[in-house]
Amino acid sequence: MECYLVGGYVRDTLLGYPAKDKDWVVIGSTPKAMVKKGFRPVGKDFPVFLHPDTQEEYALARTERKHGHGYQGFTCYSSPDVTLEQDLARRDLTINAIAQTPTGDLIDPFNGQDDLRHKILRHVSPAFIEDPVRVLRLARFAAKFGFSIAEETHDLIQTMITNGELTYLVPERIWQELIRALQTRHPSQFFTSLRQLNALAILFPEIDDLFGVPQPAQWHPEIDTGIHVMLVLDQAAKLSTDPHVLFAALCHDLGKATTPADILPQHIGHEQRGVTITRQLCKRLNVPRAMSTLALKTAQYHTHVHRAFELKPKTILAVLLALDAFRKPQQFEHFLLACEADCRGRPGYETAAYPNKSYFQRCLNACRAIDIKPILQQGKKGKAIAEALNMARIHAIRTVPHKVDR
Known part of the structure; x- marks a missing residue:
């Protein structure tokens, strides 16, 4: 029985990246022999085992044969006579088809190291x-x-x-x-x-449709909406690693793809159109509810945050309520990060200050600081309590300064 490290661990180590999970391929063994040595079988579609001490994955060498469409249309063949090179040959990319012996020697039949270097x-x-x-x-x-x-x-x-x-x-x-x-x-x-592979229109048509759609040069030096969304996405990645933020940033301007040609490059009403398209995308991909909710809210309300200092206190409160900011403050923070990424996703604005975010945060904090006891002591009930509380919130927002002296 011969064991070799394979896949991402070897690749990332060669690249100097932090390498986490070790995956091993086993040559010349059988499921029965692995169990006899104390390995625990966990593979559903092919023989994979957990090491009795390290809990690392050990897979018997195998080959694959296509018998249908899609990623499930495969028949796996695992046997002691399957060689290491045969196992590596079934892998997708040369950089993922490098094996390493327990002593550190590399086996690279497809020149993956050259491709890593280049x-x-x-x-x-x-x-x-x-x-x-x-x-x-x-x-x-x-x-x-x-x-x-x-x-x-x-x-x-x-x-x-x-x-x-x-x-x-x-x-x-x-x-x-x-x-x-x-x-x-x-x-x-x-x-x-x-997109370069001509696959974007098939897999993500909502994103592909954004490319070539113009925006006003005054606000968007990049002009092209598709380019803008890509810039926003990379800015979001600098602000957060949370997929909720990143997916919301991706979806924020989908409505611009369906802007009537006669009003271009303006995009009046793109927010609501974006809600419709985002909902369709989320339904098609079975997006988890929390992520789809944030994406929908970001599509609908991101321009409100951009116009924060023009809004009436009543409108600001409406945004806070729509985002469920009082009950879900983390969702609201994710929303604001997506808005900030939108602002910075333009050439020349990459490091621009975005005071709109802190202003909305201060408005929320002012509302949360309200003491509800006096309202309850007035003997109000039901909707009357909510109305009085919202009036107090509007008054609190009115007192929040647009700028904070440092």
């Missing part, structure tokens, strides 16, 4: 075409590492698109890869890579 993402074999999830993974690695895609890999993906392979991706896998991509250092590269 920052290139390249498929291992034509079998790449058999799993559509690999297109999403490829774009995610481009966002994570800042690597470029090999020309031959680009061409292979065009064949996948022509064959309709991407249409077999299920929403759960698309969402899973999207969330992981949003938490990379440059999430915009996930989408720009998919």
